[in-house]
Amino acid sequence: MNRAEDNRIFVETESFRRLIEELEELKGSRGNILHVIGAPGTGKSSNIYYGIRKLGMNVYEVPCNLETVEVTAEEVFRSILEDVKSELGVDSAADVYRRFAEFDAVLFADRFHDSHDFSDSMGFSQWTLGAGGEALKFYLKCIREYLRYRSVFRDMNIIFQTAWRLRFRGKKPDIFTDIPVISPLLCHLLMVPFRAVKIDYTRQETLSIIRAHMDCADADEIQGxxxxxxxxxxxxxxxxKC
Structure with a gap:
């Protein structure tokens, strides 16, 4: 239920209603950055795709199709930029950003993070798992790019399906949702410079979503x-389903 094609079945929740409000704001303005956060397994992208389609937004989804994860931050950035230039039919980074401003929003979601789930390419999330310090270099490169073209970026909206998972004691917690005390603080700090929506559910909402996809599922089993x-x-x- 976290892929675009899974939205044939969608249960609207309180989180989704908050997301719709933010997307409506984006559709009528420019210069916004919206982070959609949530614990792994909550279906962040499902909410994003359904909301975009419901509002009829004109959105460009950025791809990340790496041939291997054994690449540097500079090579990752260049690969993404070349793919976007090819898709949009432009020749330079400046032209890419000007084209971005023509859309209601530019989206970084499944095509960017998880292209390995539906193609032979490697997605950004696969690369970051073993990138170490190169991941930080990539983010710094993005910041420099923003500062270089900030006048153009003010004319566009960006939506990030946001997750930052760390390896810790054999697990991969998301820093915005899975770490007691620290995660709520980081969420609050994220909402200071940016717009942000957290996708989470009540037990009843979770039960309703699962029953919508598996109407024969036993309620007690789901509660377990x-x-x-x-x-x-x-x-x-x-x-x-296993």
Whole structure:
């Protein structure tokens, strides 16, 4: 339920209503950066794709199609830029950013993070898992690019499906959702310079989402999975289908 094609079945929740409000604001303005955060398994991109389609937004989704994860930050940036230039039919970075401003928003979601899930390429999330300090270099490169073209960036909207997972004691917690005390603080800080929406659910919403996808599922069984994995319907659906 976290892919564009999964939105044939979608249950609107309170989180989704908050997201729709933010997307409506973006559609009528420029110069916004919206972060959509949420624990792994909550279906962040599903909410984004459904909201975009519901509002009829004209959105360009940035790709990341790496041939290998054994590349530097500079090579990753160059690969992404070349793919975008090819798709938009332009010749320079400046032209790319000017074209971005023609859309209601530019989206960094599944095509960027998880292209390895539906193609032979490697997505950005695969690269960051082993990139180490190169990941920081990539983000610094993006900041420099923003400062260089900031006058153009003020005319565009950007939507990030945001996750930052760290390896810790054999696990990969997301710093915005999975670490007690620290995660709520980071979420609050993120909302100071940017717009942000957190995708999370109540137990009843989680139950409703799962039942919408598996109408024969037993409620007590679902509650047991919620106790085990939390209110993460996509993750629970994956476990129940195993």
């Amino acid at each position: 999975y919620i106790d085990l994995y939390g209110c993460r319907p996509r993750l629970i659906l994956e476990k129940m």
